[in-house]
Amino acid sequence: MAKRSGVLEFAVLGLLHESPMHGYELRKRLNVLLGSLRVFSYGTLYPCLKDLVARGLLVEDHTADGHGHHGAKAAPALGGNAAAARRSKIVYRLTPEGEEHFGQLLSDAGPSAWEDENFGVHFAFFGRTDAAIRLRILEGRRSRLEERLDLFRQSVTRTKERLDRYTLEAQRHGLESVEREVRWLNELIETEHDQRQVGPPAT
């Protein structure tokens, strides 16, 4: 019914774009993809999937699979092809509209793409993102962090004295974390520029 989280929706579409899956597995891949930044529970995921189906971006495959008893051991171990292993319940798959929508999300280089909540997902799908978009997002993210550094340093010089050891320590650590992420972004941006000169401009 309601509009679901951009982050979760984006991530779900992206993972299903790689290969169809059912909800339980999707959740695990989701939590690996977003690397402990966010952990979604089933209570969030399943309603989201239903919503995406209702909006025509996904379809459910209730893979009848034949029957169900005993057989079909089919390589359940960790290394195997996850999509093919033990097709038991409801497998979700992108519709053409879903692919189209995912493509639009990928090409969004607006400010929301470099906010804290969204940057991680966008970055996770950079492998399928246009080079120009990648660059804009990385640069947008960097300016965002630099703004934050400015605010930070202002408030430090304003309130320098009369802060206890721990507050100072927290501020210092926070500041260094942001500076570190800026350096990381600088490296990534440089690499993007290098590749632009080496690699072909299209496809």
Added chain:
Amino acid sequence: MAKRSGVLEFAVLGLLHESPMHGYELRKRLNVLLGSLRVFSYGTLYPCLKDLVARGLLVEDHTADGHGHHGAKAAPALGGNAAAARRSKIVYRLTPEGEEHFGQLLSDAGPSAWEDENFGVHFAFFGRTDAAIRLRILEGRRSRLEERLDLFRQSVTRTKERLDRYTLEAQRHGLESVEREVRWLNELIETEHDQRQVGPPAT
């Protein structure tokens, strides 16, 4: 009516424990204290204050101040004593019950104190926290992060190949961020131990 966020409530009580304040200023100090980790809006803060009043942990001072027209310029600049400057509207102050409750929150060294959401606030008030509690929280936080490192490294070795450049890069950066926080905690813990030997055991 409803039970409000532990984080916000804790932070509000802690700031008001330093000095009484009205909501508008409280919000600014809050966002400095929590250093861009979280930004609370008025829509969150004011209902929270009302709730704390209803529960008897705060009282409102509607400082009548005399009347209100023209006079009373009273050092509004940044450097001045904030509590005394331009007493205009509703100033909140801890009750004895509020102080008691804040004290209990300070002495909580359970697992929730070192979760991502809460660790920041607890740390921010370490200056008023018992040394033994500080140590337990820092060590708890460290084990929490080390657990996360283990999971992380497992999933890396499991899925090493068939990940694109960007996913790998994100994992690497995430891993290093956590490792860096662990080193930071190690330093803090060492400092705590040193001080324990130097400083007096009580008060």
Added chain:
DNA sequence: GTTAGCATGTAAGGAGTTACATGATTTT
């Protein structure tokens, strides 16, 4: 005298969690 910032709030709703409820399949 009007813009900018201080100050306090409310209503509606978005985003996600926890706890619960259920059943199928695999492993021991």
Added chain:
DNA sequence: AAAATCATGTAACTCCTTACATGCTAAC
């Protein structure tokens, strides 16, 4: 056959945001 884990879902609730509404005071 019991225990673990896979798999799907719902209901109630928490926490917080956005957008709105209001009025006062300071600065230009």
